[in-house]
Amino acid sequence: MSEVKFKIKRYNPDKEKKSYFQDFTLSNPVSGETVLSALLRIVEEQDGSLCFRYVCRAGICGSDALFINGKRLLACQTQTKILKQPIVIEPLPGLPVIKDLVMDMDPFFEKYDAIEPYLIEPDDNIGVDEERIQSKKELDKIDLFTTCILCGACYSACPITWTSSEYLGPHAIGKAFRFYEDTRDAGGKRRLKLLDSEDSVFRCHTSFECVEACPKNIPLTEGIQSLKRSIMKYKIKKFLRIERD
Ligand code: SF4
Ligand code: FES
Known part of the structure; x- marks a missing residue:
């Protein structure tokens, strides 16, 4: 037996x-x-x-x-x-x-909610009953990130969440990347401004623990690094007055 x-x-x-x-x-x-x-x-x-x-x-x-x-x-x-x-x-x-x-998953989901985890409609699209087509290439960029099942493994593995209770966490930032890079989303600058805080992307020290833990093999650190670059580009453009708020 x-x-x-x-x-x-x-x-x-x-x-x-x-x-x-x-x-x-x-x-x-x-x-x-x-x-x-x-x-x-x-x-x-x-x-x-x-x-x-x-x-x-x-x-x-x-x-x-x-x-x-x-x-x-x-x-x-x-x-x-x-x-x-x-x-x-x-x-x-x-x-x-x-x-x-x-x-207790409340803090995990509160941080998830904080990044506005939904498609933001462009103003000129509200009420328009038409498909917004995405190319395969556009979808490929975010495809893996859409497979997140909100299990909490990355959040538990991240060394920053252990030392800072305010840090958004890889799950929330990964989801922010998923919507920011979605060609149908009009969040753009609003999303970057929301993520440009002490407790967000710039806290990540790229330890890759989140990637290691994720059961869906989502390249979270890549997404976080990409958002850091997008925020820096936006800030430089603003400084040079190429971009407005
Ligand atoms: S470990 Fe992966 S699937 Fe689980 S919450 Fe994090 S990103 Fe989502
Ligand atoms: S029971 Fe749903 S992911 Fe395991």
């Missing part, structure tokens, strides 16, 4: 002073069992009080990014058979814990 062993971080801030690891053993893992399926089995068969998030089970909703054997991974996309045992499962480091493996 085969077994899979787990060490899962438990914490209930309402009742416990500190977190601890609890051991679980599952027998007869099904072929291709994922960490998420194993967690669901633990809840069904052994401890119904274990808390974690999930929705789609398909790598789309981004709700089950966890720290698994020291790596930020999506539980639904990670098979137990490829992991060294005992499989150690923790919440994403750097995020406050609500209970067990459930993190």
Whole structure:
């Protein structure tokens, strides 16, 4: 009879002073069992009080990014058979814990909201019922950035978010790049001005930890660097009076 062993971080801030690891053993893992399926089995068969998030089970909703054997991974996309045992499962480091493996994502989403994560219509297009066509080349520039599932892995991995609670974070800046470079977006200068702050792009020290952590392989640092260049170009043009506010 085969077994899979787990060490899962438990914490209930309402009742416990500190977190601890609890051991679980599952027998007869099904072929291709994922960490998420194993967690669901633990809840069904052994401890119904274990808390974690999930929705789609398909790598789309981004709700089950966890720290698994020291790596930020999506539980639904990670098979137990490829992991060294005992499989150690923790919440994403750097995020406050609500209970067990459930993190408080409010600061993460507040920063996401702050960059205006939607297409801004050009004034002359409001009310116009026509498609705005994008070329393949135009789409290619932002395509990978549109695949972000807001899982929080990059935010947890970024060393700047650990030291500065105000830093926007790679997820938000990556999304800002996605809209700034979208040829259908009229945000332009408004987006650059919003990003030209102490707690935004210029805080990034290009450590690439976010890129390493991203399950969608989004080149976040490239996007951040590109926005830095766009902001500098805009400021130089303004200084030379080639560009107005
Ligand atoms: S950029 Fe990647 S790691 Fe960051 S939230 Fe989006 S999908 Fe997750
Ligand atoms: S459950 Fe949705 S990404 Fe894993």
